[in-house]
Amino acid sequence: MNLEDLDKKYILSTYNKNYVNFITGKGSTLFNDDGVKFIDFSSGIGVNSVGHNNKKLTDALSEQINKIIHISNLQVIEPQVKLADKILKLAKYDGKVFFSNSGAEANEGAIKIARKYGSQNFDNIKYEIITLKNSFHGRTLATLKATGQTIMHKDYFAPYPDGFIYADDLDDIYNKINIKTVAVMIELIKGEGGVEALAIKEVQKLSNFLENKNILLIVDEVQTGVYRTGEFLASNIYNIAPDIITLAKGLGGGVPIGAILTKHKEIFQFGDHGSTFGGNYLSSTAGLIVLEILSDLKSSNELQNTINYFQNKLRSILKDNSKIFDEIVGYGLILGLKLKNHNLLNKIYEESFNENIIILKSGNNIIRFMPSLNISESEINEGFNRFNKLLLKIK
Numbered sequence: 497m498n499l500e501d502l503d504k505k506y507i508l509s510t511y512n513k514n515y516v517n518f519i520t521g522k523g524s525t526l527f528n529d530d531g532v533k534f535i536d537f538s539s540g541i542g543v544n545s546v547g548h549n550n551k552k553l554t555d556a557l558s559e560q561i562n563k564i565i566h567i568s569n570l571q572v573i574e575p576q577v578k579l580a581d582k583i584l585k586l587a588k589y590d591g592k593v594f595f596s597n598s599g600a601e602a603n604e605g606a607i608k609i610a611r612k613y614g615s616q617n618f619d620n621i622k623y624e625i626i627t628l629k630n631s632f633h634g635r636t637l638a639t640l641k642a643t644g645q646t647i648m649h650k651d652y653f654a655p656y657p658d659g660f661i662y663a664d665d666l667d668d669i670y671n672k673i674n675i676k677t678v679a680v681m682i683e684l685i686k687g688e689g690g691v692e693a694l695a696i697k698e699v700q701k702l703s704n705f706l707e708n709k710n711i712l713l714i715v716d717e718v719q720t721g722v723y724r725t726g727e728f729l730a731s732n733i734y735n736i737a738p739d740i741i742t743l744a745k746g747l748g749g750g751v752p753i754g755a756i757l758t759k760h761k762e763i764f765q766f767g768d769h770g771s772t773f774g775g776n777y778l779s780s781t782a783g784l785i786v787l788e789i790l791s792d793l794k795s796s797n798e799l800q801n802t803i804n805y806f807q808n809k810l811r812s813i814l815k816d817n818s819k820i821f822d823e824i825v826g827y828g829l830i831l832g833l834k835l836k837n838h839n840l841l842n843k844i845y846e847e848s849f850n851e852n853i854i855i856l857k858s859g860n861n862i863i864r865f866m867p868s869l870n871i872s873e874s875e876i877n878e879g880f881n882r883f884n885k886l887l888l889k890i891k
């Protein structure tokens with residue numbers, strides 16, 4: 497049986513997937529089992545932040561694997577402590593950290609922190625969390641319900657955890673706030689919901705308003721965190737210090753890890769929360785090396801040069817294809833081309849596999865680009881040459 501048949505036979509059907517069989521990669525270049533070369537503009541949905549087969553990362557991981565992979569959180573874990581310290585310093589954030597294994601789990605923990613805060617600090621119990629329409633916060637029951645896309649709240653998964661309210665946009669959050677509101681949870685740039693960046697002034701206004709009302713601000717930076725926007729956190733661009741920030745995707749360079757940062761340092765006591773795997777030797781070593789590589793890229797200005805180069809290419813694509821695309825959305829290296837006709841979205845996406853480039857979709861009309869943060873100029877050139885060829889076929 498070939499790979500596609502085996503996949504269909506043994507793997508539960510949750511993704512409408514492509515069946516290219518990738519064998520090896522280097523940087524932002526991947527090779528399939530026929531040796532055919534692909535340019536990766538997706539970095540595994542923002543996970544491979546330092547590229548495939550990054551020698552610094554693989555060397556550090558091999559070294560760690562040869563010592564200890566895992567000891568439970570019943571013992572102190574040195575690389576985990578170092579990683580927390582590094583994250584808080586890079587984020588310029590005065591808080592504490594909890595490590596999970598994924599973005600949804602980080603958000604789940606953030607929801608628990610908000611609920612404990614709401615039950616401890618007020619006479620009436622506050623537990624409602626307001627989230628935004630078209631947001632994405634994960635696939636567990638609570639984070640799925642937190643996700644502001646009612647189409648995803650299938651009846652056959654009910655009952656869901658209670659207490660999630662959806663606001664149409666930033667302005668509407670003020671209308672939805674009530675006596676039971678404990679927190680507002682937002683993405684500053686909606687990764688899955690259209691790569692739309694919220695207005696900086698409006699977010700700062702909301703952040704101040706919530707602080708005055710003792711309502712928590714949770715910022716889901718699972719996709720935007722770890723230099724994706726050019727700064728360590730999108731929150732750094734917005735110049736806000738949310739009560740809770742969640743991270744995951746790019747943090748481990750491909751090794752699963754998530755993190756919750758909170759300024760409410762004493763919110764949890766023994767037994768309130770936990771994770772068997774969270775922040776083990778393997779994943780926190782990965783996080784440490786990834787942050788070392790990326791903070792070097794940032795301080796040497798290489799990251800900004802890569803961002804400028806990539807964005808310039810995108811601008812020329814937009815200029816040459818003004819009949820197909822409306823505008824460029826996003827920040828740093830979480831970018832999108834907005835289509836004038838959303839019917840082209842799937843066509844362009846499907847065609848990309850014939851041109852051997854990997855791109856992403858977002859919302860119903862955005863071609864999303866999230867390359868590794870160290871993608872080379874020649875890979876960018878080659879990727880966009882292929883993308884241009886694809887567009888010629890569409891026209």
Ligand SMILES: *Cc1c(COP(=O)(O)O)cnc(C)c1O
Nearest residue numbers: 598599600632633634687718719
């Ligand atoms: C990917 C993503 C999640 C979910 O992360 P998982 O690791 O898939 O659980 C949550 N929030 C945002 C903004 C994401 O992009």
